[in-house]
Amino acid sequence: xxxxxxxxxxxxxxxxxxxxxxxxxxxxxxxxxxxxxxxxxxxxxxxxxxxxxxxxxxxxxxxxxxxxxxxxxxxxxxxxxxxxxxxxxxxxxxxxxxxxxxxxxxxxxxxxxxxxxxxxxxxxxxxxxxxxxxxxxxxxxxxxxxxxxxxxxxxxxxxxxxxxxxxxxxxxxxxxxxxxxxxxxxxxxxxxxxxxxxxxxxxxxxxxxxxxxxxxxxxxxxxxxxxxxxxxxxxxxxxxxxxxxxxxxxxxxxxxxxxxxxxxxxxxxxxxxxxxxxxxxxxxxxxxxxxxxxxxxxxxxxxxxxxxxxxxxxxxxxxxxxxxxxxxxxxxxxxxxxxxxxxxxxxxxxxxxxxxxxxxxxxxxxxxxxxxxxxxxxxxxxxxxxxxxxxxxxxxxxxxxxxxxxxxxxxxxxxxxxxxxxxxxxxxxxxxxxxxxxxxxxxxxxxxxxxxxxxxxxxxxxxxxxxxxxxxxxxxxxxxxxxxxxxxxxxxxx
Numbered sequence: 001x002x003x004x005x006x007x008x009x010x011x012x013x014x015x016x017x018x019x020x021x022x023x024x025x026x027x028x029x030x031x032x033x034x035x036x037x038x039x040x041x042x043x044x045x046x047x048x049x050x051x052x053x054x055x056x057x058x059x060x061x062x063x064x065x066x067x068x069x070x071x072x073x074x075x076x077x078x079x080x081x082x083x084x085x086x087x088x089x090x091x092x093x094x095x096x097x098x099x100x101x102x103x104x105x106x107x108x109x110x111x112x113x114x115x116x117x118x119x120x121x122x123x124x125x126x127x128x129x130x131x132x133x134x135x136x137x138x139x140x141x142x143x144x145x146x147x148x149x150x151x152x153x154x155x156x157x158x159x160x161x162x163x164x165x166x167x168x169x170x171x172x173x174x175x176x177x178x179x180x181x182x183x184x185x186x187x188x189x190x191x192x193x194x195x196x197x198x199x200x201x202x203x204x205x206x207x208x209x210x211x212x213x214x215x216x217x218x219x220x221x222x223x224x225x226x227x228x229x230x231x232x233x234x235x236x237x238x239x240x241x242x243x244x245x246x247x248x249x250x251x252x253x254x255x256x257x258x259x260x261x262x263x264x265x266x267x268x269x270x271x272x273x274x275x276x277x278x279x280x281x282x283x284x285x286x287x288x289x290x291x292x293x294x295x296x297x298x299x300x301x302x303x304x305x306x307x308x309x310x311x312x313x314x315x316x317x318x319x320x321x322x323x324x325x326x327x328x329x330x331x332x333x334x335x336x337x338x339x340x341x342x343x344x345x346x347x348x349x350x351x352x353x354x355x356x357x358x359x360x361x362x363x364x365x366x367x368x369x370x371x372x373x374x375x376x377x378x379x380x381x382x383x384x385x386x387x388x389x390x391x392x393x394x395x396x397x398x399x400x401x402x403x404x405x406x407x408x409x410x411x412x413x414x415x416x417x418x419x420x421x422x423x424x425x426x427x428x429x430x431x432x433x434x435x436x437x438x439x440x441x442x443x444x445x446x447x448x449x450x451x452x453x454x455x456x457x458x459x460x461x462x463x464x465x466x467x468x469x470x471x472x473x474x475x476x477x478x479x480x481x482x483x484x485x486x487x488x489x490x491x492x493x494x
């Protein structure tokens with residue numbers, strides 16, 4: 001028989017409690033059992049007076065923020081509303097049915113009162129929690145960066161001089177408005193507007209870049225970025241390091257402008273990793289943006305294995321001989337070509353690529369028997385050598401080994417997977433605030449929420465199967481070992 005639900009009528013008394021309605025396997029209940037938030041009060045005590053009106057408990061403030069980052073609630077007004085409506089959120093904060101939850105304004109006030117140091121300490125405690133549950137140990141550190149779209153529109157960018165000018169008075173504004181909109185005489189034709197010049201004429205100064213002349217009125221610290229996979233937006237950049245078993249723990253997070261070069265932040269990210277986690281650096285894995293000679297020399301002097309593909313400058317041709325066909329003569333500081341001629345040192349690029357150029361004698365390549373394979377144009381052959389060529393060669397050997405191939409595969413899975421989760425589930429696709437200082441707080445809290453979530457999952461796993469990312473790494477590693485094993489290589493047909 002079909003049953004019809006009776007019309008809802010409110011009761012005067014209910015025999016229930018929030019604790020009874022909260023499931024045992026709920027994420028917030030697991031976090032409440034695993035994390036002791038008592039460390040927050042000593043961190044925040046210096047920012048409160050011993051007298052005055054009682055404030056909202058700082059533990060409640062951090063729990064409110066944690067809920068927003070765990071569930072990807074990017075608006076603090078919406079977060080305050082969800083905290084009032086969701087029973088699980090109420091239970092986590094410690095508010096009963098008849099207690100009003102805090103207003104959204106307490107979050108912005110707390111952010112301004114505490115400062116970045118308190119939020120960084122909260123992030124550090126999330127790293128310590130991962131160490132306690134066995135997720136963090138010494139091993140390879142994976143470094144990468146991702147762009148975060150700023151909460152500002154490109155259309156509201158103005159020149160930097162215009163932003164520095166004081167606002168006009170009413171009389172000045174009206175006078176300027178009439179002067180700019182005064183129609184020209186009918187018998188006078190307006191001159192044609194010149195179109196944009198794409199190429200710089202010879203002898204003229206180079207055109208300034210947009211970020212040198214333009215600035216956003218909404219978020220002045222955001223910079224304009226134009227990428228094929230990102231679009232043309234104002235953006236910040238998050239530089240992140242992950243470590244531990246299966247690269248599950250975020251150990252460093254640095255926020256910069258969107259145009260900051262990745263290779264310039266490698267030392268800073270590694271220092272933050274060592275300072276916050278207390279782990280020694282043994283292996284560093286990153287993509288080709290970090291593979292500069294400076295970074296390879298820096299890691300080599302520290303005794304750290306660098307799994308960094310080399311940064312290539314310019315167009316690398318594959319139809320001519322490379323550096324491996326030339327013999328290096330360290331005593332003479334020259335290269336010996338296959339034809340027996342020496343390529344002498346021409347100049348060193350101190351700024352930029354930090355390489356030394358070697359060139360064959362003038363006119364020696366025109367009648368060379370290896371001209372087609374070496375320099376088809378007939379010009380003198382040139383070879384560039386990095387300042388840290390020994391570190392470069394050592395890195396190339398590491399990358400060619402089975403361990404190097406495995407590390408590069410792990411990098412794609414671990415750190416790029418971390419970025420995917422942070423953007424899809426935890427609201428890192430777009431900034432919540434304006435200004436690099438506030439974006440840094442957002443980045444720390446996003447990383448802390450992900451660390452806490454993974455630590456709690458580790459505690460409550462209880463014999464569950466391995467994560468899909470770990471299974472994929474195992475399969476790919478086994479495949480690489482199989483391909484590099486000569487016993488399974490079939491001989492070529494003759």
